[in-house]
Amino acid sequence: MRGGRHVAAVSDASFDLAAGECLALVGESGCGKSVLASALLGLLPGNAQTAGTAVVDGIDLLAADERTLARAVRGRRVGLVPQSPAAHLTPVRTVRAQLEETLRQLAGTPRAELRPAAVAAAGRASFPVDLLDHYPHQLSGGQAQRAATALALVGDAPLLLADEPTTGLDRDLVERTADELRRHTDTGRGLLLITHDLAAAQRIADRVAVMYAGRVVELTAADRFFGAPGPRHPYARGLLAALPERDFAPIPGMPPELDALPDGCAFAPRCPLRSDTCRAVPLLEDGVACHHAPRPHAAEEAPRA
């Protein structure tokens, strides 16, 4: 940034995602979820610096050049279900025109087969065929979401990336959208669901990754996270406890500014367990990055990390 300022938007984020699996990446606003998503799509701002690797289907997304990203990554290895489909769709073209163009580009569908192929593509995301000739502004939020999802599915990418796909939808539409996204993993796609909606994560995720101040601080099986024994990182425990249907008790304090991170554990200033050891950054070990978190019981299966 100007003046030599650095924002550490994502640090030490490490996870895997298996075919057919859904990983929910959760955390408060500003913790780095969307920056991580942008990195996977090669859509970071030009002045951003990256390190590490992010391999999907044999391609390192962080090392790929723009040509590879355009020809082999976006839509083909990573399908993006956008946060605001209404803004993501081209406003001056019908859903049919956008589907047909995407089919031509990503699937190489010959002109003569475009019409039935567009109908089939719409059907995969339960987009109503009788709305294909509508423009985006003529669609409801849920319909636009399905149109955008249909576009994201065209390239048969092994990774579906959904960044806040349920923001602004009514609760029952949230559940339906989440369930439909989950359905797309049946054919072996991996789904990375970025959300601050813990209920949506609980509903469809196999595993949960919790981010705080740019780091993944816990990575664990969803049933253990939402059920027993519950989260192990104090921040993750606080996130769950803050839910209205649980304790409705907010975590005191605020997340740190990412251009002025404290030394050591970034959560320590808000943490009830903090001690001198927290002056060293805790690394993710056994699925949790905290010096004080309970270790998994020897008899229990260690979470995949």
Ligand SMILES: Nc1ncnc2c1ncn2[C@@H]1O[C@H](COP(=O)(O)OP(=O)(O)OP(=O)(O)O)[C@@H](O)[C@H]1O
């Ligand atoms: N282009 C940029 N230049 C400088 N800082 C940025 C840039 N993009 C993101 N950031 C900073 O990186 C941090 C992470 O932002 P990000 O958008 O990834 O958060 P998020 O977890 O997706 O939040 P939300 O839930 O609100 O979408 C924020 O502090 C943000 O201010």
Ligand code: NI
């Ligand atoms: Ni975001």
